[in-house]
Amino acid sequence: MAFRIGVVTFPGSLDDFDAARAVEMAGGTAGPLFHASDDLKEVDAVVLPGGFSYGDYLRCGAIARFAPIMESIIVAAEHGFPVLGICNGFQVLCESHLLPGALTRNQGLHFLCRDQKLKIENTKTIWTSGFTEGQEIVIPLKNGEGSFQCDDETLDMLESQGRVIARYVDFDPNGSRNLIAGITNARGNVVGLMPHPEHAIESLTGPSEDGLIFFTSALQQLVGR
């Protein structure tokens, strides 16, 4: 039986459909989850998709973090449940304090959509195990508030523990500290990533098919659990 990966829809989520498609294309079954219920419906992992939850008018992810579904996800994640937050999902994870730091306004002050080269730095997380260390990939980046910021202590901790999972290469799109594009929690089950792997799953509609590996990685890791 295929593993079920839940995709959460908050009001204002945009990439939920695409994330579900990526899960299916990777060989999993996508399970829609609605923000207003705290029922995880026995999914094996969860993706928090991109978008502008609640319009992102206050701070990105700040209001979504209090949705009933997040209460369940926070508890589960603390017990090792796999969670991938993409873009707005990453912002929600930071607001939930499942991941350290915060995502702030792009240094250029504009929304930026581009094909972005990344270097995968950590292949030990549930979501990145299918990559080789140092692998360079190209997937779309699209956000207005993607600049990863934290204090020096947190940055040292992330770097010394190898918790940066991906870094921007060749071009600094937003002024993130140490060019950080994605990080993980200590346990490696929660990953936040600013660029969008779900938009790089077929070369017809994306810049590459590199993004699919995030989803196949998780499905493979679930087998081993």
Add this chain to the structure above:
Amino acid sequence: MKLDTVANATANPDTPQPWVELGLKEDEYARIKSILGRRPTASELAMYSVMWSEHCSYKSSKVHLKQFGEKAPKSDALLVGIGENAGVVDIGQNYAVTFKVESHNHPSFVEPYQGAATGVGGIVRDILTMGARPIAVMDPLRFGLADAPDTRRVLPGIVAGVGGYGNCLGLPNIGGEIVFDETYAGNPLVNALCVGVMKHEDIKLAKAHGAGNLVVLFGAKTGGDGIGGVSVLASETFNEAKPTKRPSVQVGDPFAEKVLIECCLEIFKADLVVGIQDLGGAGLSCATSELASAGSGGMEIQLDKVPLRDPSLSPEEILMSESQERMCAIVEPSKVKQFLAICKKWDVTATVIGEVTSGERLHISFNGELIVDVPPRTVAHDGPVYNRPIEKPAYIAERQAVTINIPMPTSSTEVKAAILKLIAAPNIADKSWVTSQYDKYVQGNSVLAQPEDSGMIRIDAETNLGVAVSTDANARWSYLDPYEGVKLALAESMRNIATTGAKPLAVTNCLNFGSPEDPGVMWQFAETVRGLADACLELGLPVTGGNVSFYNQTGSVAILPTPVIGVLGVIQDVRKRTKMGFEKAGQDIYLIGAVDSNMSGSEWAYLHGEIGNHAPKSDLAMEARLVELLLEGQPIFESAHDVSNGGLAATLAESALKNNIGAKVELENVAVALFSETPGRVVVSINESSTNSIIALAGKYQIPVTKIGMTGGSELIINETHISLTELSKAHTETFPKLSG
């Protein structure tokens, strides 16, 4: 203030009314009185004034636009034609596609961010109203000179507004235009196009049928946004001397609209509406009168039930408010509970504000008192019609007498300098600084987006059916000859569709002009409509809808006549689309079509302060054959890129820079070959093994095909001129960042 009821209006026939301030003409006011048999109440006056404004009533353009119906080609694809919120075409496999382009010019000058944002919001609601899921947007834009101070104010705001709203809705932006010309200073054009898709059986119409059915207003609460905006803002020349006419600005809430979209789609899926209308210009005045007018009976509205953001609004203000993100639906009583439950799920405010009646009048009451009692048709559909004076402007003859005198480069140094100058010109330069502010990936179906010749969206992931859309206008040609100019714009748009491998199917348009009270402008308009109708008939493409924007002028100076033409095409298998960039080294480059030496209206002439004398003459029969050629030849094309603004020089540079693959090209009469913008041309690259096929195609369709060179290397080489791609790219990409810096 005392409520001006119908009883009061009858009892006090001589109360003075501000019909002049509301933009009505004396005869129009008289006509309202004769329709009603008394003076209108304040609320009725508000409704008539907004609905009879140029923007809502098309009073100056109607007599001309009729031609789109009269000359309409027979088309089996057309499911819903002009008149509804947007036209709908059949693209096969039981899919129906709707698309439309609309202007939001004046509001975007006053408040660029919000004006542009609400422009996108408005067109998306039009598409949604048809029952469709919106799937993409495009934004044809025009600005004053790129380095003018006001452009620096207006452009970043408009771009941020288009992006801010569209990105938040989750609609990929798949194309548009950015053109600079001094006539747009003070009159930027913000046109927004939206495409939506649905199944045939899901098409919805804006009609109020069935006595006893309920009128439900849902979405955002009503505030004081844009009150008077319709009649005052959209139909009077913006004039700084009359600051009181500065309307309050509409502010968009894209999140509210995103939720409204999801809510509507769920309501449509459950089949809960009889008719539906969005609230755009003229707000509730428009929605109620149009629904009732198009329906079978009358309507009764209790205006005090409208949920207000600002409780101090008067009834006439409620009727005129242009608060965004609102919809009005006609719902059977038995389905209202379910309707309201879905709204609740999405946290969308929904209120029953009235019902459809068996009568013939639109009755609106406020706290139990009747304030509107009108025949809805007289408000919505039977507004004034003007046959405005038309006169061919004197400049036409003056222009035609001019001889063009612009430097044409000859030596290889001159050719190089000319190419670099041209591709760095704001009208030709790389637009990524703008387009990278737009999400082109969301929804995961964008097969092509800017800077490709057309945007392309996959409709069905199983069958790979897709649609392509392109928008084009060449205002300089329209200025020289509006009849030919619009035909050329249509031909270009159609060619852009076919260049990517899709078959042109239907046309939309947004006609941006100066004041209709100027007979010269009216002539430009009349010629444009005649040209477009004739061209559509000849090409067999139906016009499915459009929009007219008048009064785009500062003082006596009108903008260049700018008919923006959108063409929608269908492609059976999106995997087979052709892209604009050279794909591989060592492939043969062919120019399809022949060049001539007319430089009028070209960018090269414009860069030397010249507009020229005669626009090119369109050859639509040839353009139609070219489309056939492109479609039949599609399997052998490794790349294909249309030749338009900037001529062959721009086309070659763009194809080379796309994938960083150079080219070596041999041209005769090099300056004309590079910079002339003769229509009807496309550059393709093919494998050598396809040589016979392309020659056969040329013969079959009687279009000249010339091998001009070969792809490869890291330079663009034209005869003896060598330009490294690095240098080319620098010139092409530096312009916009510099302008913004």
Add this chain to the structure above:
Amino acid sequence: MATIVVEVMLKPEILDPQGQAVASALPRLGFNFAKAVRQGKRFEIEIDGEPTPAQIAQVEDAAHKLLSNPVIETYVIKVEK
């Protein structure tokens, strides 16, 4: 050294989606104190020494031209020590 503060708020009649988002989030978190919320911007401008009337006039000018959009916003200038 002083700080001049410019507070920019949307005019009361202008829709404030940001404030609305906060207003509707608060009760979901169990906070019921707010009747309405408006969200605006706050600029803290550091200057050398005490502000002179000429400087304040300049700030006023800048607030009007750059920091606010008079079409939809109003501003207030304050000096903090």
Add this chain to the structure above:
Amino acid sequence: MATIVVEVMLKPEILDPQGQAVASALPRLGFNFAKAVRQGKRFEIEIDGEPTPAQIAQVEDAAHKLLSNPVIETYVIKVEK
């Protein structure tokens, strides 16, 4: 009726590109008074009657949980009449 104001600013060590953009735009417009600019948010919360200490405590709680992100921001609460 009173207004409780919550002012939220980025912590000094956190990059503030918006404030920086203002700081570099000012001199281009001929304004040379600013040594540095920081941009933050201002929430105006309308409440019924005079604020009670319990209400202020609630606002404090909301400011901490929702209106600011303590990882990058600080806030100040003020009561205006």
